[in-house]
Amino acid sequence: MIEVEVPLKLTLFGEHAVVYGEPAIAMAINEKMKIKIVPYHKMILKSNSLSIKGIKVDLEEMKLESEETSKVLSYALSTINFFEKEYGTRKNALIEIESPVDPSVGLGTSAAVIVGIVGGYSRYLGYELTREEIAKISHKIELTVQGLGSRMDTYTTSLGGLIYFHKGGGYEKIRGEIRITAGYIRRIATTAEILKRVKSLKEKNPDLFNDLISSIGKTVNKAKIAIEKGDEEEIGELMYVNHGLLMSLGVTLPPIDNLVSTAKILGLKGCKISGGGGGGSTICLEDERARILLSTIGAKIIDSGISQEGVMIKEINQ
Ligand SMILES: Nc1ncnc2c1ncn2[C@@H]1O[C@H](COP(=O)(O)OP(=O)(O)OP(=O)(O)O)[C@@H](O)[C@H]1O
Numbered sequence: 319m320i321e322v323e324v325p326l327k328l329t330l331f332g333e334h335a336v337v338y339g340e341p342a343i344a345m346a347i348n349e350k351m352k353i354k355i356v357p358y359h360k361m362i363l364k365s366n367s368l369s370i371k372g373i374k375v376d377l378e379e380m381k382l383e384s385e386e387t388s389k390v391l392s393y394a395l396s397t398i399n400f401f402e403k404e405y406g407t408r409k410n411a412l413i414e415i416e417s418p419v420d421p422s423v424g425l426g427t428s429a430a431v432i433v434g435i436v437g438g439y440s441r442y443l444g445y446e447l448t449r450e451e452i453a454k455i456s457h458k459i460e461l462t463v464q465g466l467g468s469r470m471d472t473y474t475t476s477l478g479g480l481i482y483f484h485k486g487g488g489y490e491k492i493r494g495e496i497r498i499t500a501g502y503i504r505r506i507a508t509t510a511e512i513l514k515r516v517k518s519l520k521e522k523n524p525d526l527f528n529d530l531i532s533s534i535g536k537t538v539n540k541a542k543i544a545i546e547k548g549d550e551e552e553i554g555e556l557m558y559v560n561h562g563l564l565m566s567l568g569v570t571l572p573p574i575d576n577l578v579s580t581a582k583i584l585g586l587k588g589c590k591i592s593g594g595g596g597g598g599s600t601i602c603l604e605d606e607r608a609r610i611l612l613s614t615i616g617a618k619i620i621d622s623g624i625s626q627e628g629v630m631i632k633e634i635n636q
């Protein structure tokens with residue numbers, strides 16, 4: 319049996335703009351998705367996630383399942399199909415996904431499902447992929463399912479730590495520390511759907527769109543320097559600026575906008591939405607008052623401590 323642990327992630331700066339080549343900063347966190355690959359006589363996918371509780375799909379009889387089920391499991395299914403197509407191998411298994419959070423909440427659950435199955439299933443097939451290779455394959459798969467997307471989430475959940483993604487390509491780990499209070503509410507749409515809306519804004523008004531995303535890029539670069547210096551005042555200020563720019567892109571939601579502006583009035587150092595938007599996750603620089611504000615909008619608080627390791631794969635002989 320193979321057991322995989324994959325950290326979820328928070329985007330600190332630069333979501334959406336990163337899809338159009340701008341830089342971004344993301345962090346792997348202590349909330350982890352667990353994926354088990356157990357030898358079995360059939361190919362079965364099972365997820366015990368909170369809102370898709372107990373979903374179990376027989377992949378041979380996929381056509382009998384509802385469209386909704388296949389949408390929910392699309393990232394996992396595409397990963398298995400990838401190995402069949404690219405490596406020419408398929409070996410039956412029971413693949414069990416256990417998530418500590420609801421699906422689609424801005425915490426990179428799509429990336430974690432892919433990274434976990436790529437890591438676990440490749441080992442099950444006898445390959446020893448590096449974290450970098452897992453990240454690369456996972457990005458390719460996420461892009462195929464989403465249609466649009468950056469390398470940020472798949473690389474962060476594979477590699478772990480606090481990562482700065484360079485404009486146009488490449489990445490580096492940031493030396494520096496950042497303590498966050500974070501929580502999530504339900505979303506009105508998936509990342510894939512929100513990405514399409516943002517793209518239509520680009521098509522309608524390219525000049526304005528380019529100005530907005532290049533301003534996000536500038537904010538990210540200032541934030542990198544501030545994190546390296548440990549300048550919390552500056553980091554916080556830039557979080558508010560980044561939130562405002564995401565609001566202009568139309569990816570925020572009223573309860574989160576209210577929370578962010580209330581936080582600013584109360585003197586919290588910095589807060590912003592995090593991830594694909596449309597609800598989902600909100601982050602603030604660590605502050606007890608942030609927990610209270612998040613609770614007032616019904617958010618579930620998460621463990622946002624940094625996870626340095628990235629994806630962990632264990633072979634267990636029973
Ligand atoms: N526990 C799970 N079991 C199976 N599939 C899951 C699970 N959690 C998430 N997924 C897959 O990931 C999809 C959600 O991806 P989406 O990109 O919308 O959210 P996210 O990755 O959490 O947010 P963001 O991209 O903003 O970080 C779900 O529709 C489903 O296909």
Ligand SMILES: C[C@@](O)(CCO)CC(=O)[O-]
Binds near residue numbers: 337424469471509595
């Ligand atoms: C919205 C986005 O920037 C982050 C989603 O977590 C999408 C992506 O980078 O692929």
Ligand SMILES: [Mg+2]
Binds near residue numbers: 429509
């Ligand atoms: Mg996602």
